Amino acid sequence: MTIELVPEWMAGLEEEDVTFIKRFVLSSGSLKDMARQYEVTYPTVRLRLDRLIQKIQMEEEKGPEPYVDFIKKLALNDKLDFETAKLIINEYRKERQDGA
Template identity: 60%
Template sequence: MAIDVVPEWMSNLEDEDISFIKRFILASGSLKEIANYYGVTYPTVRLRLDRLIQKIKISDEGETDSYIALIKRLAVNDKFDYHTAKLLISHYKKGLEEEIK
């Protein structure tokens, strides 16, 4: 039975993330095998997997504010650091609170 609808957590992933997941499944979850396939170290593959986990968790949080979701995705993708992401989100939320007052 084919799935007609792509789950939201998958739709937020990049093509290379989907390829990594496919390779991971085909390797029966062996990070050592994945490292050999990509020609990188085990810690590099572990870091990549940890980032994918973060991306999926962000999607599962169901952030309703698209700006905050974008900031979180950019931080997970190393577009900027975690501290900067927290600062941007905090500043944004303060601005929203000011608008309500």
């Protein structure tokens, strides 16, 4: 039996993202407290949380398609926005289905 210590979705995150998650949990999910801790505005913390949610969703959707994983990695590294990445991936999958 293999015990997974770190979930796959978490292994793909940067250390600062994991720190953010830890601080978020320790502040009982209060974005106001997080804004105070990071000395930024509430909307800034909300945006950071939204981006982190998108990263986790992308990590969860990893699959056996190297091209799709490459597009997701571009989005995670801010080389491509998430909406564009989703459009490219959906079009790619549609083309593969139509060709099969």
